[in-house]
Amino acid sequence: MKKSIWRQCTSKRRYKDEHTANHYRKMFERERGKELDYYWCVYCEGYHLTSSKSFLEEKYLLVHEF
Numbered sequence: 830m831k832k833s834i835w836r837q838c839t840s841k842r843r844y845k846d847e848h849t850a851n852h853y854r855k856m857f858e859r860e861r862g863k864e865l866d867y868y869w870c871v872y873c874e875g876y877h878l879t880s881s882k883s884f885l886e887e888k889y890l891l892v893h894e895f
C-alpha cells in the first residue's frame with residue numbers, strides 16, 4: 830500500500846510551497862479547462878496537483894492511519 834503511493838508521488842511534479850502549487854493549479858485549469866486541487870504530500874514534503882477528488886479523500890484517510 831505504502832509503496833504504491835510512493836510511486837504515484839515520485840511520478841508527479843512536486844511544488845515546494847502552497848503559493849507555487851496554487852500558481853500552477855490556476856495555469857493548468859485554464860489550459861485544460863477542468864478543476865484541479867493541490868494537496869500536501871507527507872512523503873516528499875511538497876505539494877502535488879490532482880484532478881481527482883476521490884484520490885484526495887483516499888489520501889486523507891491513509892495519512893490518518895499513520
Ligand SMILES: [Zn+2]
Binds near residue numbers: 838839870874875877
Ligand atoms: Zn509527494
